[in-house]
Amino acid sequence: MAPPAIPAADLSSFTTYLKGCRRVIALLGAGISASSGLPTFRGAGGLWRSYDATDLATPEAFDANPDLVWQFYSYRRHMALKAQPNRAHYALAELARKNKDFITLSQNVDDKTGEEASRSVSSALGNNEDVEPDVSDERVPLSAVPYEELPHCPECKDGLLRPGVVWFGESLPLHTIDYVDDWLNKGNVDLILVVGTSSRVYPAAGYVDKARSRGARVAVVNMDRNDVGSSGLKPGDWFFEGDAGIIVPEILKGVIGDI
Helix, strand or coil, rough: CCCCCCHHHHHHHHHHHHCCCCEEEEECCHHHHHHHHHCCCCHHEEEEEEEHHHHCHHHHHHHHHHHHHHHHHHHHHHHHHHHHCCCCHHHHHHHHHCCEEECEEEEECCHHHHHHHHHHHHEEEHHHHHCCCCCCCCCCCCCCCHHHHHCCCCCCCCEEECCCCCCCCCEEEEEEEEHHHHHHHHCCCCEEEEECCCCCCCCCCCHHHHHCCCCCCCEEEEEECCCCCCCCCCCCCCEEECCCHHHHHHHHHHHHHCC
C-alpha cells in the first residue's frame, strides 16, 4: 500500500512536537476500526438490514423492540470477534508503551485498541462482548425472538437485561468520567489525538475542550476534512485526512518507529 499523502510540513511539525510531549490523550471513534472491517454507525456502514444503526443504539429503540436491538448487537459482536486490530491500534499501543502518561478514551464497543493496550484504554461505551452470539445470516429474514427467550436478570428472573454498552443520549459511566477527569486534573496536557470520530457526541466531545483548556494542541485524523468536531481547529492544530489505519502509524512513526 502506498504511503498516505501527508503534507511534509505538517508531518514534520507534528513529529517535532510529539517528541517533546509528555502528557497525551487520544479520543477514538469508529473510524479507527473501519480498517479492521467493522462498520461505523454513520456513513456508508451505518445501515444494518435497512435499519439506521444510530436509531437502534438508543434506550427508546430497546424499550420499543428489545428483540431487534439484541439481534443487532449480536451481529455487532459477531463482527467484532472476527475482526483483528489494525496498524492504528498497534501504533497507539506502542505509543502507550513508550509514554507512561498516555491514555486513550475509546468510544468503540469493539475495543480493539484495548486488546493491545488495555492498561491505557478506557472504553467509554462499554464492551460489546457482553451480548449473545450471532446466529443469523443477513441474507435470511430475521425471526422475532419471544420476550421470554430474551436475556433476563439471573437473580429476579423478571427484569430484562440489555447490551452492556452506552447508547446515544445516555451518560458515560461515572467511573470512566472520574478516571479521565482525574488524569486531566493532574496537570497540563500536551496533546489530544482525535482519531476516527467527529467528536460531536457529549460528554466525550467535551474532552477536546477540556484538554485544550489545559494547554493541549489538537491533532485530528479523519476521512472527512469537514468533520473536525464542534471544537474546530485552532492555529497550531493539525488535520490529517485519510484512513486511520494508514495515517496513524505514519504520523507516530517518528516516535514509535515502523509498525
